[in-house]
Amino acid sequence: MRPSPRLRKTKQRYVILEELCKVTCHPSADELYNMVRRKLPRISMGTVYRNLDLLARDGVIQRLEISGTQKRFDGNASNHYHMRCLRCGKVADAHMKKVIPMEDVIKEVTDFEIVGYRLEFIGLCPQCRRKKSGCHEKTSTG
């Protein structure tokens, strides 16, 4: 396990990370729990969730969805880019001068039949940048 400041090396944490890194299927907490349980039968879901959270905050792993608990909706159904604030969770449209040549890339993508995409930039919104302090918020990216 990559050494991390502050985080202790526990058996549970080690196995969770090991199992997660072993696969490329991007499991849910629940699926990972079942994988880990084969090695540590007495581990609890709470431990899995807590570690996933700590590891993501620490930048060792990442959550695929950065959102909080609720989903957000957009009245504009066409493909465009979003910016999500790490700290306050706000999402804004990204108005960028240069447009990413996504269509070129999509054609080269593997065996999936692509119907669309989501591109989300993660960072700090202007308001949160200003009050940028050392403390971290609930949200984590990975």
Added chain:
Amino acid sequence: MRPSPRLRKTKQRYVILEELCKVTCHPSADELYNMVRRKLPRISMGTVYRNLDLLARDGVIQRLEISGTQKRFDGNASNHYHMRCLRCGKVADAHMKKVIPMEDVIKEVTDFEIVGYRLEFIGLCPQCRRKKSGCHEKTSTG
């Protein structure tokens, strides 16, 4: 409201769509519910959720997060691309020949301080392509 086959024109649906299209803040179901309630005080959360789902399936609006209910985790914390299957929900890494020059674009992005991004392609995985029938699954993109 854009005419859609099969969907009836109800007052509730109309106001939900109208309120959603009025803003660019990408509200959650809950936030939208409060917006709509100012016009239709007796509307219920269930109606909001059901309509959001129908409208997203119909392609009139989009959900920002395409995932199902559970979040997924990735042992690889560096920025890379994902492919999510609309039908079965599986997520795979996108191994593409051409890499998108994201860094160039990020510099031009508005007032956010960017720390990373998520790029997710949406489509049908090889397995689901094969058994591609007329029926639609639970998952919807928008």
Added chain:
DNA sequence: TTTGCTGCAAATCCTTTGCAGAGGT
């Protein structure tokens, strides 16, 4: 008239949390 839609309330499902004891440093 037919069949989809709504409000209400209960149910479900994922995730988080409090607590007391165990374990890493």
Added chain:
DNA sequence: ACCTCTGCAAAGGATTTGCAGCAAA
């Protein structure tokens, strides 16, 4: 010894669903 981490179980919160009546088409 100190303080984080764990297992367990309960709590919390978002979303879904069953149902009976209502309303588009």
